[in-house]
Amino acid sequence: MMQTLTGTVVPLTVHFDDLDPVGVMHNARYAIFVERAISSFWAGHGVGFFNGGPSTEDMVAVVAEFSIKFLAPIRSTGPVDVHLWLDSLGETSAVWAFRFLSADGTTVFAEGKRVMVKIDGKTGRPSSWTDEGRRIAATLLA
Secondary structure (H helix, E strand, O other): OEEOOOOEEEEEEEOHHHEOOOOOEOOOHHHHHHHHHHHHHHHOOOOOEEOOEEOOHHHOEEEEEEEEEEOOOOOOOEEEEEEEEEEEEOOOEEEEEEEEEOOOOOOEEEEEEEEEEEEOOOOOOEOOOOHHHHHHHHOOEO
């Protein structure tokens, strides 16, 4: 994971099974890659899912919105970078922004946002981020 001026860049790999029948990355795989990049960011701070459960209550969150704009197709297997940052961090929500970049940073393949809502694991209702979660997430605020 490479830290940038705003956010972080997570290097990932496009595999053959990520491609559709015409040889471009399947549109549904982009959401999975964003998930992997966000998970990688949190794992770099010791946060994740261990022994069948979340390591912190901040990991109990749901996607409220996901939008993406495709700008250029990813046409091969190999490296791709996902640039992540937070546009905002509210009491119970976070707006993640992302860009898919070529490994050399010259091509933007797609860009979008993902809105997350932290929920109480027992009630399913929105709940506040912890102070530690806020501290970690704030490192990605635009």
